Amino acid sequence: MAKKFLSNSPILSNNSTSHIRVAKPSSEFYSVFSKAEVLEIIHALETRWEIPLKYAYKGQGAKIWHEFYQKFVSPKWYRKSSVEIDLLRNNFAYIYSNIQKCEQVNVIDVGAGNSYPAKDFVAKLNQLNKINKYIALDISEGLLTVSRKNFTTWFPKIDYINQQMDIENSCIPANFSGNPKIILHLGVTMGNHHNRNQVLKNFRNSMDENDFLIFTNEIGSNSQWDGIARGGCKYHAKEIYRSIKNSIGLKSQDCQLVRKYDLATDSVVANIKFLHNYNIDFSFQGIDKSIEISKGKEITIWRHHKYEMPKLIQELEGAGLELVHYTTNKYSSHIMAICQVANN
Numbered sequence: 435m436a437k438k439f440l441s442n443s444p445i446l447s448n449n450s451t452s453h454i455r456v457a458k459p460s461s462e463f464y465s466v467f468s469k470a471e472v473l474e475i476i477h478a479l480e481t482r483w484e485i486p487l488k489y490a491y492k493g494q495g496a497k498i499w500h501e502f503y504q505k506f507v508s509p510k511w512y513r514k515s516s517v518e519i520d521l522l523r524n525n526f527a528y529i530y531s532n533i534q535k536c537e538q539v540n541v542i543d544v545g546a547g548n549s550y551p552a553k554d555f556v557a558k559l560n561q562l563n564k565i566n567k568y569i570a571l572d573i574s575e576g577l578l579t580v581s582r583k584n585f586t587t588w589f590p591k592i593d594y595i596n597q598q599m600d601i602e603n604s605c606i607p608a609n610f611s612g613n614p615k616i617i618l619h620l621g622v623t624m625g626n627h628h629n630r631n632q633v634l635k636n637f638r639n640s641m642d643e644n645d646f647l648i649f650t651n652e653i654g655s656n657s658q659w660d661g662i663a664r665g666g667c668k669y670h671a672k673e674i675y676r677s678i679k680n681s682i683g684l685k686s687q688d689c690q691l692v693r694k695y696d697l698a699t700d701s702v703v704a705n706i707k708f709l710h711n712y713n714i715d716f717s718f719q720g721i722d723k724s725i726e727i728s729k730g731k732e733i734t735i736w737r738h739h740k741y742e743m744p745k746l747i748q749e750l751e752g753a754g755l756e757l758v759h760y761t762t763n764k765y766s767s768h769i770m771a772i773c774q775v776a777n778n
């Protein structure tokens with residue numbers, strides 16, 4: 435007699451001792467992602483057991499990031515500034531000395547989030563009448579809404595544009611050229627990308643001779659991680675884990691959150707470890723795919739790669755970029771890297 439398959443309930447496989455549970459992503463999950471994005475998630479699961487972190491900022495993920503930022507990153511009475519804001523402030527003189535000769539610049543904030551880290555920087559450029567437009571680009575429509583609301587409140591007179599885009603898959607749209615560009619990529623986002631080389635190449639291919647790419651990242655050795663989760667690795671990863679369990683339909687008792695050093699990517703990662711055999715069944719706009727995940731398997735949902743300086747310079751050179759200036763914070767844990775198109 436044929437077995438009746440019930441979703442989200444234990445079903446017996448051929449081996450009667452091993453149960454396979456079926457998870458079906460919710461309708462809300464499918465409302466957040468395009469068909470191409472669902473296909474990329476499936477591909478990442480099949481080829482490297484990962485749900486790319488960039489997708490964790492979409493849908494409910496926008497609220498998760500915004501709340502994490504407000505609670506743990508934004509300046510408070512007991513925490514007057516943030517690493518990003520301090521680094522931008524400390525590098526302002528260098529940046530300004532290089533744009534003095536041009537009339538006005540476009541600030542293009544890629545992965546803008548809520549735009550908060552760029553606020554003081556934009557205010558200074560504005561006082562000096564050096565800013566033409568502020569352009570927020572982000573994979574997350576929800577965060578672009580937050581960015582617009584914030585920025586237009588702070589700077590009602592500065593021209594503001596935003597656009598959804600994925601810097602891992604495309605360059606900065608050409609229509610934002612014209613004035614020299616200051617491209618910001620803040621919040622140590624560089625170290626979160628799966629394909630940093632492609633991101634750097636996309637930045638390089640978006641830049642002209644007088645443009646600057648300014649990004650922050652953690653520096654140091656990933657493998658020397660002390661095993662203690664802090665900041666995004668602790669709080670953001672925990673919320674992403676909760677959200678993925680809900681949207682994909684995993685039972686809490688069937689999985690756990692594991693953080694560790696991953697040799698293959700030389701990164702600290704947060705993984706969902708499966709305590710049961712599972713099938714994740716994707717069914718959307720003609721996509722009909724079941725991913726089998728066996729008990730004990732882990733799926734990466736968060737990652738961060740720290741740079742060691744020689745490796746950073748090597749990756750930049752490989753993408754046709756030159757590190758023209760950098761500073762670190764007082765603990766030497768974070769770098770602000772300022773890059774231009776390489777001469778050769």
Ligand SMILES: C[S@@+](CC[C@H](N)C(=O)[O-])C[C@H]1O[C@@H](n2cnc3c(N)ncnc32)[C@H](O)[C@@H]1O
Pocket residue numbers: 487488491492499503518544545546547548549550551571572573574577599600601602603619620621622623
């Ligand atoms: C770690 S947050 C940093 C936000 C902000 N720059 C800050 O410093 O607070 C990463 C931001 O980059 C966006 N993001 C992540 N991957 C992206 C990608 N591939 N393309 C465009 N935006 C991306 C996220 O939606 C989020 O707004």
